[in-house]
Structure formats: structure tokens, C-alpha cells
Amino acid sequence: xxxxxxxxxxxxxxxSLILLLGTACKDSxxxxxxxxxxxxxxxxxxxxxxxxxxxxxxxxxxxxxPGFPPMEIPADNPLTEDGVKLxxxxxxxxxxxxxSTMSCASCHHPKAAFTDNLAVSPGVDGISGxxxxxxxxxxxxxxxxxxxxxxxxxxxAQALLPVEDxxxxxxxxxxxxxxxxxxxxxxxxxxxAFGIENTNEITxxxxxxxxxxxxxxxISGNSKYDKIFYQNDPFLFPTDAELNGNxxxxxxxxxxxxxxxxxxxxxxxxxxxANEYFNNGIDSVGxxxxxxxxxxxxxxxxxxxxxxxxxxxxxxxxxxxxYMRDGRFQTLEEVMDHYSxxxxxxxxxxxxxxxxxxxxxxxxxxxxxxxxxxxxxYFSDPHYNNPFE
Numbered sequence: 540x541x542x543x544x545x546x547x548x549x550x551x552x553x554x555s556l557i558l559l560l561g562t563a564c565k566d567s568x569x570x571x572x573x574x575x576x577x578x579x580x581x582x583x584x585x586x587x588x589x590x591x592x593x594x595x596x597x598x599x600x601x602x603x604x605p606g607f608p609p610m611e612i613p614a615d616n617p618l619t620e621d622g623v624k625l626x627x628x629x630x631x632x633x634x635x636x637x638x639s640t641m642s643c644a645s646c647h648h649p650k651a652a653f654t655d656n657l658a659v660s661p662g663v664d665g666i667s668g669x670x671x672x673x674x675x676x677x678x679x680x681x682x683x684x685x686x687x688x689x690x691x692x693x694x695x696a697q698a699l700l701p702v703e704d705x706x707x708x709x710x711x712x713x714x715x716x717x718x719x720x721x722x723x724x725x726x727x728x729x730x731x732a733f734g735i736e737n738t739n740e741i742t743x744x745x746x747x748x749x750x751x752x753x754x755x756x757x758i759s760g761n762s763k764y765d766k767i768f769y770q771n772d773p774f775l776f777p778t779d780a781e782l783n784g785n786x787x788x789x790x791x792x793x794x795x796x797x798x799x800x801x802x803x804x805x806x807x808x809x810x811x812x813a814n815e816y817f818n819n820g821i822d823s824v825g826x827x828x829x830x831x832x833x834x835x836x837x838x839x840x841x842x843x844x845x846x847x848x849x850x851x852x853x854x855x856x857x858x859x860x861x862y863m864r865d866g867r868f869q870t871l872e873e874v875m876d877h878y879s880x881x882x883x884x885x886x887x888x889x890x891x892x893x894x895x896x897x898x899x900x901x902x903x904x905x906x907x908x909x910x911x912x913x914x915x916x917y918f919s920d921p922h923y924n925n926p927f928e
Contacts, residue, residue, distance in 0.1 A: 586720065586739035589730040596734070599623050599752070604760025606769035606809045610679050616695060616748045618755060621731040626753025628728065629746060631925045634718050635701075636663050636708040643701070643750065646672040649923045652855035653757060658866025662707040669832060671866040673851060674859050679755030683814045687848045687864045688834045694751035699743065712743040719746065757923065759854055760809070762914040769809070777911065784908025787901060798901055800878070801891040811853040811912060818846040820882025820892040821863055832864070843887050854912045871909065875902040 599618035603610065612618060629635065633642045646660045647653040653675035659667045670687050678685070678694065685697045701707040702715060719725045720738040729741050732749055766772040777785065785791070787800040805813050816835045824830055827842045836845035848864050862868040868877065879902065881894035897905070917923045 586737040587726065588737055589726055590736050592727050592730045594730060594734040596621060596732075599756070601756060602758065604758065604765060604769065604809075606765065607677075607758075607760055608680060608809070610755060611682055612755070613693065613695070616751060618752050619732065621728070622733070622749050622752040623756055625725075625728040625732040626749035626751070627922070627926050628725075629750050630753050631927060634722075635710060635715055637710040637714075638663055641708055643698075644925065646707075647675050650858065650918055652676055652759075652859040654859045656860060658861050660707075662704070663709050664705075666706050668706045670864050671861065673849070674855065675754055675757050676759040676854055677810055677852060678757060680810055681812075681814055684816075684849070688838050689816060689849060690838050694754050695744075695747050698747035698750040698754075702743075715746070716741055716743060759914045759917060761916045762854065762912050764911040765914070767911075778907065780904045780907040781911050783901075784904040784906070785911075787905055788908050798895065798897060800895060800897065800901070800905055801893075802878075802905065804891045805850040805889070806853045812850050814850075816844070816847040816849055817889045818885065818887050818892075819848075819850075819878075820884065820888045821867070821877065822846055822885075823883040824885055834864070846885070846887065853909055855914060857910050857913050871906045872902065875905060 596619040599620050599622070601610065601618055616622075630643045630647075633639045633645075635642060641663050646655045648655055654672045658671055659669060660672045661667045673687060683689065685691050685694065691697050691700070699712075702710050702712055719729065719741045726738045726741065729735055729745060729749075733745050735741065735745070760769075763775065763777075766775050767777060783797075786797045787802075788806075789803040790799040790801065791797075805815070805817055805819075807813055818834075822830060822832075824846070827836075827845050830836070830845045833845045835847040836842065838844075856862075857871065860869060860871075862871070862874050868874050875897065878892070879895045879897040882888065882892050
């Protein structure tokens with residue numbers, strides 16, 4: 540009986556090995572039939588083999604509006620059709636959050652100029668951060684730091700932070716990478732975007748590169764202002780109020796004839812941001828120690844930078860209320876009241892922040908000009924909206 544059991548076991552093991560080898564051969568043969576379906580083959584080195592999926596990167600044709608500067612694209616992250624496509628899905632996918640309830644788009648809605656129309660933004664745990672979400676329109680042109688305080692220099696670095704921020708998506712990048720690797724959907728997209736050969740090569744660095752690629756395509760430059768001043772539309776003209784607002788905004792006329800509103804110093808065309816950091820006098824402080832939010836100064840550790848924040852773009856400003864870094868102003872009228880008053884003086888308040896004593900008519904005309912910067916042409920464009928819908 541012992542001899543019989545031994546032989547019986549041996550033949551069972553041998554038969555099992557033959558079956559496994561046959562299955563492996565079958566998977567190898569069937570692999571080519573599964574190309575394009577997102578099905579990955581097992582790999583003897585762990586993960587799943589992706590080489591049966593075609594990798595053929597094509598440049599993404601970025602359309603720069605007339606009058607805009609060229610965009611600086613990192614040499615190690617060129618825009619490709621498949622890279623932008625992957626980034627588009629990742630931007631709108633709540634898979635990046637710990638409980639799959641929030642995505643990048645949760646705080647950056649397309650029709651809110653890629654903000655969330657909240658004073659400060661709550662994360663997955665319902666905890667609100669200290670600042671308002673910034674618009675991402677034309678963010679690919681911002682080359683002097685990102686976030687309100689300029690803490691990072693690239694979109695790739697920016698995309699890393701919200702995922703692990705406990706006040707935002709509160710997830711771990713290691714977990715997110717595993718979600719991507721186990722997905723029936725993402726391995727094929729990562730393969731096509733970056734040419735990886737195995738699901739184990741899916742990393743947070745590739746994910747953030749894709750998100751950055753997509754964010755660089757969020758360009759808005761087809762407003763009434765653009766059509767008149769950059770596209771030379773022969774059938775479109777500014778109203779008297781818009782023209783007066785233009786003159787005050789840019790201080791273009793004789794100072795004896797028009798009020799200087801000093802707006803253009805921090806919000807110059809074509810991006811309508813100086814791409815710099817300013818103390819615009821919204822905080823009442825008696826010393827540097829009184830700044831509750833040090834802004835750029837918390838990054839540079841220079842007192843002169845305390846209370847300085849990035850000047851946001853005014854493009855689509857009418858859709859991104861409330862205003863300022865903490866959303867303290869609900870309307871553009873409140874914003875104009877602040878600048879007309881001259882704000883709160885301090886040592887490092889920008890020199891252009893001073894009492895302007897604008898009349899109600901002048902404030903209304905400047906707002907009319909700012910609304911010339913509204914561009915709704917992308918609202919219905921699928922490229923700017925949720926690809927899962």
C-alpha cells in the first residue's frame with residue numbers, strides 16, 4: 540500500500556506539472572489575440588506582461604492661442620496623445636483618494652474655471668484646508684512656482700502632493716500604485732503612454748507625469764478680449780464701459796483724463812497674471828509675527844516674503860468666486876472695494892496697493908473689462924470635462 544501511494548502521488552504531481560505547462564503555453568499563444576483589450580499576460584518576474592499591447596507614441600498637437608507665449612515643456616515629459624489621455628482619466632478619477640470619493644476635479648471644476656467655488660476646500664475627511672483652490676486654466680504657462688505660496692516648481696511635483704495630504708485625498712501613493720496595477724483599465728493606458736513592459740513599472744512618477752501632461756492642455760484664450768485684441772475680429776467691438784475699464788486697468792491714457800487703477804502691474808496680459816507673488820494688503824498686521832498665513836515667506840523663510848501670494852490669473856475670473864487666497868470676498872464688487880480703499884498698509888505691501896478712491900461707475904467699468912476675459916467656449920468640449928461621463 541505504501542508503494543502504491545507513493546507511485547500514485549508521483550503520477551498526480553507529474554500530471555499537474557504537465558497541465559500547468561500546457562496552460563502557460565496556451566496563455567503565450569493567446570496573448571496576441573488579446574492586444575487592444577487591456578488584458579495583460581502573467582510574468583515570471585511578478586506583475587503582468589504588457590508587451591503584447593502596441594506602444595506607438597504620437598506628439599500631442601498643443602494649440603497655443605494668438606498672443607500667448609510658448610509653453611515650456613520638460614524634456615523628460617513631452618506631450619503625447621496617449622500621455623494626455625491617461626492624464627485626463629486620472630484627473631477625473633476618484634481612485635486617487637483613500638475612499639474613492641474625490642478626484643483632482645473635485646476641487647477643480649471645468650465650469651468654475653477649474654476651481655471649486657468654495658472659500659476653502661474640504662478633503663475626503665471633511666476637513667477644510669486653509670486656502671481656496673486655484674484655477675488651473677493656463678497653468679502650463681506658470682513657470683515661477685505653483686500653489687499660492689510657490690512651494691513647488693513643476694506640475695509634476697505639484698501633482699504628487701494632494702494624494703498624500705491628510706487634508707486633501709489622504710491616500711498613500713503605494714496604495715494608489717497597487718490600484719493601478721490591479722486595474723483592468725489602467726495598465727493598457729500606462730503602456731501606451733510610457734512604453735512600460737510590466738504592470739510593476741506603474742509608478743506615482745508616471746501617474747503625475749500624465750496628470751501634468753493633461754493640465755498643460757487646459758488652455759483658455761478665446762475670450763472677447765482675445766477676439767478683439769489678438770484675433771482682430773472685425774465684427775466685435777468693446778463697449779464704452781469695457782473700453783473705459785481697459786484704460787483704467789492698464790493706465791493707458793493721460794492721468795489727467797483717466798483714473799489709474801493699477802491692475803495691470805500684477806495682472807498683465809496675455810495670461811493676466813504677473814506670475815509673481817505680492818502682499819496685496821488684505822491682512823491687517825502690526826509686525827511680521829502677526830501674519831497668520833506667511834505664504835511665500837513660509838517657503839523662503841524671508842520676512843519680506845511674509846504675506847505674499849501668487850497673483851492669480853484674471854481669465855474667467857467671473858466664474859471662480861469667491862476671491863482671494865481664503866475666499867474672503869464673495870463678489871468682484873467686494874474685490875474692487877478692497878483695492879479702491881488701498882487695503883491695510885505694511886512694510887512689504889506692494890507699492891501699487893494704495894487708496895484709489897474709485898467711483899462706483901469706475902469700479903463697474905473695470906469689472907466690465909475683466910468680464911471680457913471670460914471664455915466659455917471650452918465648457919462643452921469633452922477634452923475639458925469628465926471622460927467617465
